[in-house]
Amino acid sequence: xxxxxxxxxxxxxxxxxxxxxxxxxxxxxxxxxxxxxxxxxxxxxxxxxxxxxxxxxxxxxxxxxxxxxxxxxxxxxxxxxxxxxxxxxxxxxxxxxxxxxxxxxxxxxxxxxxxxxxxxxxxxxxxxxxxxxxxxxxxxxxxxxxxxxxxxxxxxxxxxxxxxxxxxxxxxxxxxxxxxxxxxxxxxxxxxxxxxxxxxxxxxxxxxxxxxxxxxxxxxxxxxxxxxxxxxxxxxxxxxxxxxxxxxxxxxxxxxxxxxxxxxxxxxxxxxxxxxxxxxxxxxxxxxxxxxxxxxxxxxxxxxxxxxxxxxxxxxxxxxxxxxxxxxxxxxxxxxxxxxxxxxxxxxxxxxxxxxxxxxxxxxxxxxxxxxxxxxxxxxxxxxxxxxxxxxxxxxxxxxxxxxxxxxxxxxxxxxxxxxxxxxxxx
Amino acid sequence: xxxxxxxxxxxxxxxxxxxxxxxxxxxxxxxxxxxxxxxxxxxxxxxxxxxxxxxxxxxxxxxxxxxxxxxxxxxxxxxxxxxxxxxxxxxxxxxxxxxxxxxxxxxxxxxxxxxxxxxxxxxxxxxxxxxxxxxxxxxxxxxxxxxxxxxxxx
Numbered sequence: 257x258x259x260x261x262x263x264x265x266x267x268x269x270x271x272x273x274x275x276x277x278x279x280x281x282x283x284x285x286x287x288x289x290x291x292x293x294x295x296x297x298x299x300x301x302x303x304x305x306x307x308x309x310x311x312x313x314x315x316x317x318x319x320x321x322x323x324x325x326x327x328x329x330x331x332x333x334x335x336x337x338x339x340x341x342x343x344x345x346x347x348x349x350x351x352x353x354x355x356x357x358x359x360x361x362x363x364x365x366x367x368x369x370x371x372x373x374x375x376x377x378x379x380x381x382x383x384x385x386x387x388x389x390x391x392x393x394x395x396x397x398x399x400x401x402x403x404x405x406x407x408x409x410x411x412x413x414x415x416x417x418x419x420x421x422x423x424x425x426x427x428x429x430x431x432x433x434x435x436x437x438x439x440x441x442x443x444x445x446x447x448x449x450x451x452x453x454x455x456x457x458x459x460x461x462x463x464x465x466x467x468x469x470x471x472x473x474x475x476x477x478x479x480x481x482x483x484x485x486x487x488x489x490x491x492x493x494x495x496x497x498x499x500x501x502x503x504x505x506x507x508x509x510x511x512x513x514x515x516x517x518x519x520x521x522x523x524x525x526x527x528x529x530x531x532x533x534x535x536x537x538x539x540x541x542x543x544x545x546x547x548x549x550x551x552x553x554x555x556x557x558x559x560x561x562x563x564x565x566x567x568x569x570x571x572x573x574x575x576x577x578x579x580x581x582x583x584x585x586x587x588x589x590x591x592x593x594x595x596x597x598x599x600x601x602x603x604x605x606x607x608x609x610x611x612x613x614x615x616x617x618x619x620x621x622x623x624x625x626x627x628x629x630x631x632x633x634x635x636x637x638x639x640x641x642x643x644x645x646x647x648x649x650x651x652x653x654x655x656x657x658x659x660x661x662x663x664x665x666x667x668x669x670x671x672x673x674x675x676x677x678x679x680x681x682x683x
Numbered sequence: 684x685x686x687x688x689x690x691x692x693x694x695x696x697x698x699x700x701x702x703x704x705x706x707x708x709x710x711x712x713x714x715x716x717x718x719x720x721x722x723x724x725x726x727x728x729x730x731x732x733x734x735x736x737x738x739x740x741x742x743x744x745x746x747x748x749x750x751x752x753x754x755x756x757x758x759x760x761x762x763x764x765x766x767x768x769x770x771x772x773x774x775x776x777x778x779x780x781x782x783x784x785x786x787x788x789x790x791x792x793x794x795x796x797x798x799x800x801x802x803x804x805x806x807x808x809x810x811x812x813x814x815x816x817x818x819x820x821x822x823x824x825x826x827x828x829x830x831x832x833x834x835x836x837x
Contacts (some may be wrong), residue, residue, distance in 0.1 A: 367825055382691075414687070445785065446754050446784050446785060447754075449784035449785065449805070450699050450702070450754075450784055451701075452784075452806075453699075453701070453702055453705070453784060453806045454701035454702065454705070456806045457701070457702075457705035457807075458701065458705070460806075460808070461705070461708065516785060516787065520787065546769075617821040647688075
């Protein structure tokens with residue numbers, strides 16, 4: 257209703273009973289948008305409006321003439337009488353129940369939270385109080401819900417913060433552990449090398465001594481049988497023994513080298529560049545052309561999604577996987593290697609599939625561990641390639657795994673960040 | 684061929700006695716007949732170079748060549764010794780050949796940063812030493828080929 261309409265209504269009212277202010281008052285009360293009660297000094301209800309009927313669930317004839325306390329929850333009625341008397345003794349316009357939650361009681365016994373404004377009025381029947389009542393149950397409910405939501409938020413926030421702190425701590429622990437492992441590997445590699453140098457060096461000394469001994473024996477004036485006996489020792493037994501020592505030392509040396517390489521893989525600083533991974537794979541294939549052609553390999557390079565990372569490192573990953581595919585080719589068919597890629601869940605995913613001898617079932621879980629070799633008869637190696645590759649991929653922010661290819665052979669898949677890594681990870 | 688003045692002294696600094704013995708033998712085998720002094724700790728090496736703690740001062744610094752192991756236990760490792768030698772004006776010009784068990788590129792570059800002259804990776808063989816010494820331009824002043832070595836070389 258706009259102002260004009262309201263004015264019109266008032267005029268209409270005034271016209272219905274001109275000069276009758278009582279009637280005007282009743283009409284105003286009746287049309288108020290909230291519940292109103294007129295209460296006599298003794299607490300009887302003299303007037304109610306439609307909103308009050310609706311709010312309390314009584315018809316007005318059930319209310320008028322009754323004590324106001326019928327609308328007060330039973331437990332509060334006694335106290336309310338005293339409060340009402342107190343107000344009547346010195347009535348002032350004011351909101352009721354400052355600092356307390358007020359409740360009314362409906363006919364059906366349910367209670368309503370409410371706000372009440374009190375205004376003393378003088379009527380023909382004597383001093384009375386006009387009470388304006390607002391149902392605040394919706395607001396209360398909203399408040400309660402808001403409080404609940406706030407509490408939930410606070411709890412979630414707290415949990416998040418705790419989880420975050422835990423992650424930070426775990427990360428610190430992991431990087432400390434990593435550092436420990438790196439320096440352990442580094443130290444072990446150095447310290448293992450030292451005795452090895454002696455084994456190698458003194459074996460060489462023995463070899464040289466044997467040569468001298470042989471010359472000396474040849475000069476000795478001995479019987480042929482004796483010479484032959486000595487020569488057998490000097491030419492065969494000792495060098496044969498040295499051969500085994502040298503082979504073992506050589507193997508030991510390679511393993512230490514591999515360990516060192518692995519430890520360096522963990523330490524190198526990687527770049528975070530946008531990468532044309534297809535170009536990187538292509539370059540890697542070019543560099544390996546000789547090996548792939550010798551093996552008679554047929555290679556298919558598909559479309560590869562771009563990624564973020566370190567070009568050299570990614571090249572190493574491809575080189576290693578391709579090398580593996582050649583190494584473990586099936587003896588009865590030329591190697592076929594298929595390099596492909598796609599984007600899955602915001603990660604660039606690459607696959608290198610071969611038709612080789614595949615991965616033995618028992619090897620699956622240990623495939624990426626250090627010093628694991630599953631086909632020692634097939635190819636020489638230190639059992640370190642895949643372990644190093646796994647480290648590289650993980651340091652670039654990806655993962656690597658392997659599965660059997662449907663028709664024998666294996667598929668290695670690894671992921672890399674497809675989007676620019678955030679400089680400050682969200683916390 | 685010995686030079687007319689006092690021969691260069693070779694100071695070998697390595698905590699591993701086996702390595703020291705191999706170095707000594709390989710130097711001889713390579714035809715290096717200069718005096719060889721062997722110490723096993725970084726501190727001892729500096730004491731020798733500076734003539735401290737009752738050790739006779741070495742030959743004049745310019746008549747000294749140091750073969751220095753990087754990884755040594757104790758207060759001074761090879762890098763510390765190298766740093767010290769290269770920071771003192773009196774000893775800065777002493778040629779230092781670093782010996783290590785690793786070919787770690789970062790370690791190599793650290794040695795060169797500190798001013799080492801050459802870097803030899805163990806296992807060390809006569810040939811490696813001769814190469815290193817040649818690269819230092821000291822071949823003539825320290826290497827004298829024994830007759831049978833000359834025969835072998837021919």
